[in-house]
Amino acid sequence: MTVDEKTLATPAQTEDEFKNDPTATLQGVKAKDVTKAAKKLLKESAERGGGSIQMQDVVKIYPGSTVHALDDFNLDIKPGEMVVLLGGSGCGKSTALRSLAGLEDIQGGRIMVGGQDVTGVPVNKREMAMVFQAYSLFPHMTALENVAFGLEVRGVGKEERRRIAMEQLELVGLKDQAKKYTQQMSGGQQQRVALARALAIKPRVLLLDEPLSALDAKVRVQLRDEIRRIQLNTGTTTVFVTHDQEEALAVADRIGVMNHGRIEQIAAPQDLYQRPATEYVATFIGLTNRLPGASNGEEAVVFGQRLPLLPNSATGDSVAVLVRPENLTLALPSQHDSNIGEHARVEVIHFLGSLVRVDTVITSGEFQRWNKGEQLKVTVQLPANELPAGLATGDEVVVTPRAVAALAC
Ligand SMILES: Nc1ncnc2c1ncn2[C@@H]1O[C@H](COP(=O)(O)OP(=O)(O)O)[C@@H](O)[C@H]1O
Ligand SMILES: [Mg+2]
Structure with a gap:
């Protein structure tokens, strides 16, 4: 995992950066002065609710490659919506998510969140949180400490972050596991903690990159349904990436079927199934x-x-x-x-x-x-x-x- 990915997963600075630098700044404010500002930020971000997303004609070419991993990629998401990007391996799903998050530079196009242009804005200023396929938790911390961490970095006081973290753990059904070290937890539980941690900072956008792929079938279905329930409850704008059509059909408001760095068709699951626009879409779903x-x-x-x-x-x-x-x-x-x-x-x-x-x-x-x-x-x-x-x-x-x-x- 790169430093930027950790940043996004935690989702502010990395643990080491923060612990080793008491004057670390968050959006220009010194850490020791940050409590008040961060609380305000959290409150505002909560009030603002989910952000809309526009990715317009985005082009991504990896260094040393000639392939357009994203090829005039367009995506428009309403606040509070859950959009699934579905497609086979290598079609550009992760690249789309990582570009949206600011983990990848893009070579063309622009990205807007909540109506603001965030193209070129660094990862930690985009107010997004991401859950990866591999668990990105701190193994030597308890579930509670992991969830509270992003809040600590944002300067939220001890009692407050404990309260919010417990609330988030309850939301993902792990209230009674708060004191457990995450390395002692099952894969499904670890992904629940990762989800709680992502949601704790009330991100404008939640990004999930194949979050269930490493889990066994039964846990996958349970957690999938739970992610959808939680997403509907919190109203967080969410982009969920998967290669599994059943998963996509089960959770999405809309599914974007990707092929060669573009979305071939984006529509509600039922529409996509009944009114496919291309043979690729028709054969990919059902x-x-x-x-x-x-x-x-x-x-x-x-x-x-x-x-x-x-x-x-x-x-x-x-x-x-x-x-x-x-x-x-x-x-x-x-x-x-x-x-x-x-x-x-x-x-x-x-x-x-x-x-x-x-x-x-x-x-x-x-x-x-x-x-x-x-x-x-x-x-x-x-x-x-x-x-x-x-x-x-x-x-x-x-x-x-x-x-x-x-x-x-
Ligand atoms: N770091 C990288 N360097 C070069 N090429 C990459 C890199 N990451 C992905 N790619 C290429 O970009 C394309 C899209 O990859 P990716 O977004 O990971 O697809 P998916 O997530 O749908 O499997 C593929 O052709 C892949 O080989
Ligand atoms: Mg991928």
């Missing part, structure tokens, strides 16, 4: 079938069914139409009385509780050369009670798209 169709840009015909098309859809006699598994139905040939639909063979039936997912292969000759000669596999998802009784692997069925808007590409 399951989707690529079905052969003909498109005039407004409408497509897939397996004889007419579907409305989403904006940005391709036009042509041979396009791929992206259809979600739940937007397909399945019937036995004997019960199928329309000429819409395609014959298929059942490969695997997955029981998912109230839902059933059925993997099929289209058996009609027309689609044998589709997908470069590969079989055309189609996955259908149904409520369990709509599955034809007794359906088994190898059975023949008819698969029909529902008339729900889809993307052609």
Whole structure:
């Protein structure tokens, strides 16, 4: 961890800097005189609530590299909003977060927080707090001391910082662990302490870089839901970075799907899922079938069914139409009385509780050369009670798209 990262995690000066320098200054005020000013600052920052964020045409090129890690990156966040940046490894998520925090210089564009231009403003003046994937706590301090630390640096008096730290520990469900050394705590508990410490200074913006990635699945889900609950309670503007779509869908007000240093689409989870703007977005979030169709840009015909098309859809006699598994139905040939639909063979039936997912292969000759000669596999998802009784692997069925808007590409 670099000194700047520590600064942000603590989130003022680093421990050593502060301890070794009794005249250390905070925003131009000497540490010994800082108490009153810091209290005022905290109060103002609390009153101000979450900050809005604008990142405008931000370009980041790492030294010695020609790759634009951020390539005219744009992001606009409302006060109190929780935005998740989602994307595969290397797409620029951490770079976006680190540039916002001031941990990275940028080569173009500007960054505004609460309407103020903070481009070039150093880390410790941006009033942000960050939680990293790896725990960045001081191992030789108790949970309480860790949470109180950022307040101490800001000159908050002993009793006051104890009170605030206890409040924060209670918020993350660790009130009874206040006196424990953090090195004795589980990974999940340590991340709770890191979250409490970040929130204790009432940051204008909370930044979370894959904070759950090092935790096991069950703790990850618990803490994820808790982060969202706390974020809603405190109203802190938050940017949460993850490569896990399920995590993103569970916590976000809006999700920005990133690809090659840009956001391809940003929207509420439901919108993103139902109205993807690109194939990348459609395939990154949820399951989707690529079905052969003909498109005039407004409408497509897939397996004889007419579907409305989403904006940005391709036009042509041979396009791929992206259809979600739940937007397909399945019937036995004997019960199928329309000429819409395609014959298929059942490969695997997955029981998912109230839902059933059925993997099929289209058996009609027309689609044998589709997908470069590969079989055309189609996955259908149904409520369990709509599955034809007794359906088994190898059975023949008819698969029909529902008339729900889809993307052609
Ligand atoms: N310190 C660095 N020096 C050079 N290149 C870097 C550095 N950090 C990241 N990169 C490159 O920038 C791009 C974006 O990286 P990053 O923001 O870490 O992606 P993500 O967090 O989405 O996995 C990648 O191509 C990565 O290799
Ligand atoms: Mg990263």
